[in-house]
Structure formats: structure tokens, C-alpha cells
Amino acid sequence: MRLTPVAFLFALGLQTGLADAKCVPTPVPVVSVDLPSRYEDGSKTRSEIDEAANAQVNKVLEPVDEFVSVLARQTTDALRLAKIGEREKAQLLADCVMAGLERWAKANALSRLTSVNARLAIPSRVAGAAFAYALASPLASRKEAQRKAISAWLVRQANETVKFFDDPKTPPRAARNNLRMWAALSVLRTGLTVKDNSLVKWSEDSFRRTLCTASKDGSMPLEMERGPLALHYQLYATQPLVVGVALLKANGKDLSKICNNALQRIVGFTLDAIDDPGLASTRAGVVQKRPRGKSSLQAHELAWIPAWQSLGLSPSLKGYAPSKMTLSNSKLGGNQTLIWEKPKS
Numbered sequence: 001m002r003l004t005p006v007a008f009l010f011a012l013g014l015q016t017g018l019a020d021a022k023c024v025p026t027p028v029p030v031v032s033v034d035l036p037s038r039y040e041d042g043s044k045t046r047s048e049i050d051e052a053a054n055a056q057v058n059k060v061l062e063p064v065d066e067f068v069s070v071l072a073r074q075t076t077d078a079l080r081l082a083k084i085g086e087r088e089k090a091q092l093l094a095d096c097v098m099a100g101l102e103r104w105a106k107a108n109a110l111s112r113l114t115s116v117n118a119r120l121a122i123p124s125r126v127a128g129a130a131f132a133y134a135l136a137s138p139l140a141s142r143k144e145a146q147r148k149a150i151s152a153w154l155v156r157q158a159n160e161t162v163k164f165f166d167d168p169k170t171p172p173r174a175a176r177n178n179l180r181m182w183a184a185l186s187v188l189r190t191g192l193t194v195k196d197n198s199l200v201k202w203s204e205d206s207f208r209r210t211l212c213t214a215s216k217d218g219s220m221p222l223e224m225e226r227g228p229l230a231l232h233y234q235l236y237a238t239q240p241l242v243v244g245v246a247l248l249k250a251n252g253k254d255l256s257k258i259c260n261n262a263l264q265r266i267v268g269f270t271l272d273a274i275d276d277p278g279l280a281s282t283r284a285g286v287v288q289k290r291p292r293g294k295s296s297l298q299a300h301e302l303a304w305i306p307a308w309q310s311l312g313l314s315p316s317l318k319g320y321a322p323s324k325m326t327l328s329n330s331k332l333g334g335n336q337t338l339i340w341e342k343p344k345s
Contacts, residue, residue: 023092026070026100027063029107035060035117045227047289061121067104068128069330071097075132076334078139083338094139097132102146104129105153116171119164120179124331126157127186127240131333134193151194158190158199165206177222178237180206182331185240185247192251200251207244207255210237211262218262218269219283230284231273231291238270239304243332246307246340256311264313271315294320303329306340 035057040048074093081090104110110126113119133150161183165175174180184206191199214220223233245255245263256263273280274297277288291297302321309317321327328335 023096023099024070024074026067026103029104029109030063030067031107031109032112032114033060033064033110033118033122034114035121036115037117045225045229047227047229057117057121061125064110064122064125065330067100068125068132071100071132071136072128072328072330072334074100075136076328076338078136079335079338082139090139091141094136095141097136098140098143098146098150101129101133101136101150101153105149108153108156110157113160116174119170120174123157123161123179123186124182124240126154126161127182127189128331128333130154130186130189130193131331134189135333135339137193154190155194155196155199158187158196161187162199162202173222173225176209177220178233178240181210181237181240181244185244188244188247192247200248200253203244204248204253204255207241207248208258210241211245211255211266212259214259214262214266215283216265217279217283218265218267219273219280220266224280224283227284228286228289230286231270231277231280231288234266234270234273234280235291235301238266239301239329239332242267242304242311243307246310249311256313263311267308267313268315271320297321299325299327300329300331303327303332303336306336307332310340310342 036053037046038049038054038057039046040050074097078090078093078097081087081093110122113122133154137147164170165180165183167175184203187199188203191197191203210220213222215224220234220237223237224230226233242263248254249256269279273288274291274294277292281287291301299321302325305317305321305327326335327337333339
């Protein structure tokens, strides 16, 4: 994957040692987002990709994704430095994360989402920003005005997300499928950080509804309607669902075994179908395009594993990912092994 100039400079800094790590500025805030559909007109299952439209979507989202990626990389390294006792260096990078968040917050970034597709796509990116704030702020300098600005921005984003996904005019399938899971995770992370019980409750209810509508075999009905991309979207929904349940449990709300161990059934079906895509093909009624086998999965697709392991459920998934693979996803805050590892007693 080609690194952007900002990403390249940061990666170079890591190669030469964190002792010289410097603050990497975030991209210019993006205020307005308008996205077309990635899919061909008339695609009932929204699984036939329109390549030109897909390229346009990726181009529009590129600065937003870069923003979240820069935050995640610096948050990860702040956590790593703090772990080894390099408090001052950790604070430097955490302050950098906070400065980037403040820049976007003061610009009221992502406040003009002028299409349905934009409003569906942006919450997963805001989740990355919310995780960065939750993880970096304890390590950063105390600047109350800065924290107030960031919190207010994230809460505005969360409230708009809730309003949109609960709006009867929102496409009903999109309002309840994998996109709802990412929206719920974004709202949850913000709600927990700012201690807003209404946001936490909305997220909890969203996760609960999905868990309790899972099929007996663990397939998700709405994802199985996605034709040749059904398995792809089952996996995409599983990521925020697992992380959301793990976050809730860490905060005293345990959904890990509700509705006849729904989460275990969902994870079980997902993993079984990755090994044997025919399982999803049977459910979806069409041969699956991807993923096809464990070896086809990328790190960001497996980044939920440490959160899953924190729940203590079966299977343990120890050794499921290649040993050299860094389980990281910018939408989840960065390096998940670092984030979810248990403190040594």
C-alpha cells in the first residue's frame, strides 16, 4: 500500500527511533462530505461495485481516512511509550493527537454531510476519532478548553448519528445492518468518554438488537442479503459488534452471552465461513467473492481479536492471526493488542 507523504514521514520516524518522534499535523479539516453510492444502479443487494463511483468515494474520503490514520498511529505510539515509562515522549505524542482533534473540532469538521451515503460512511471514521480521544487524553497535558471543544464536537457527531439512524426516512436495511454497528460503536465510545448515559444506552440497544436477531447458525440475516458480498459484510459487522460488547462489559454491561450466546454463534459462523465460504454461499444463495480463506484476511479485518479475547469466550483465537501481523485498525483506535492487553499484576 502506498503511503501518503504524512504517513511516510511518520513511518520514517518510527524506523529511526521514537526518541526523535515529532508531532505530525493532521490534514486540513473536512467540513462538507457528499458521496455517491459505491454500487451500480439497480443493484438490489448493493454488492455490484461501480468502479468509477467507488474511486470517487475513496477520493472524497481520503483526507478523512488520513486524519483518522494519523491519530491512530500517534495514539498507538503514545501508549507504547507510556508502557515503557517514557512519560514525556508519550505526552508529546498524546498532545499531538489532542491538537489534531482540536483542530477538526474547532472547524466543526464533518458537520455538513449532504448525502445519505455520507451520513452512512462517516460514523465509522468518527469512531476512530473518538477512540483516539479516549486513549490519548489520559496521557496528554491538561488543557480544559481543548478537551471541552473536542468533547462537544464528538457529542454533536454522536447526536447527529443517533438522529439519522433512528429516522424513519433512513434506508431501513442500512439503518440496522453493519453500518448501524459502526455507528453504535462510535456513539458508545463517545458516550463512555463523556459519561453520557443516553448515548451509551442507544448503543447498547443497537448491539442487543443485532445479537438477538442472529440466526441459529450465527449468520446475520441482513448481511446474508448482500449477495456475493454477504460474508464480507458479516465480517465487517462482526468487528464493531465484538469491540462494542467488549467495551460495554469493561464498563459493567455484559451482552456477551445474551440471546443464547449470540455473539459466540456470530463469531463461530464468521470464522467457519471464512474457512468454508460455501456456508455463506448457502445462506446468501450465491457464491461469495470474498474473503476466501483465512490467508486472504488483512490485519484490519482481524483487529477485533484482542477485544474478543478480553471477553474470555470460546474459541480463544490464540494463533488465529499470523504471528508477525500487527492487529491494528484506525477506526478502532490503532494497535488493538496494545489497547486490550491486560495490565501485568
